[in-house]
Amino acid sequence: MSEGLCGYNRVQSDIISKINKGYREFSKGQKLIADYILDNYEKAVFFTAAKLGxxxxxxxSTVSRFAVLLGYEGFPQFHRALEEVVKNKLNTVQRMEVTNDRIKQGDLLKTVLQSDADNIRKTIDGIDQEAFDKAVExxxxxxxxxxxxxxSSAPLASFLAFYLSVVFQQVKLVESYSMGELFEKIIHIDEKxxxxxxxxxxxxxxxIRAVEFAEKRKADIITITDSYESPLTTYSKCNLIADNGLASVVDSxxxxxxxxxxxxVAVFLKKQDTVTETLAAMEDIWRQYQIYGSSDDFERMTKYEM
Known part of the structure; x- marks a missing residue:
């Protein structure tokens, strides 16, 4: 496993395994908590310690002590581990059921927007600036x-590749429909x-297989994922962690x-002269070949329609 450049010691924690392993030694109250989580983890993940109790x-206090008994610093860390279980274990049908239980139709718009805002806030609080700076370098x-x-991650990859291609000539968006085709597209990757x-x-x-292969070929690895528990981080030198919320029928x-x-933006600012020159050349091309309409074009279209 790569140590990583950001000083984070990745700890594997599966709360379900911990509960099963220690179950026989639990007190009566602790077994009540354990049973509920084992049977209803997709509901328990939305509870506070008080609500779960x-x-x-x-x-x-019994819930908090139970979290510590399992090896967590407290309920917040325990809750985060429970989130990982929900994210990784629910299939699409179960996600739909959870979404239906959580969101009332009348509040849907505000609930989803608030959830996305919360994801941004959590990402701001947890993002590793050192990892981000190293990724740019x-x-x-x-x-x-x-x-x-x-x-669902394909649009993110496409967006990143589109803009990095403005600055760099050698940007390859790896798209494939089979595992064999995937490796054919990255066969030449190496330490450079x-x-x-x-x-x-x-x-x-x-x-995961592509990242694993690239790491074996000694290429630098950057991951953009949801957690240090993500399997991608096993092979990564820099992990950019972005919160995508709890399980939903649609990934945020x-x-x-x-x-x-x-x-x-950070890469563009570092390559400002190149970006400015390229964008100026692109503007000339767009204008010459009428890629985008002008205000005059839109005005003529409006008159024609009338």
């Missing part, structure tokens, strides 16, 4: 930039290159997109 029939010094993100892997629960096996990409946006 109320539902189970024990005190809030790695990208600037790479010979070739490989970017992979599939399924960087791979940026983007994946969120449920994590894409093809992205707001915070990850914001992190990617910041990464692009």
């Amino acid at each position: 109320e539902v189970v029939g024990v005190s809030e 790695i990208i600037l010094n790479a010979r070739t930039i490989y970017i992979i993100g599939v399924r 290159d960087v791979m940026i892997g983007i994946s969120f629960p449920r994590y894409s096996l093809s992205t 990409l707001v915070a990850p997109m914001s992190v990617i946006n910041a990464l692009i």
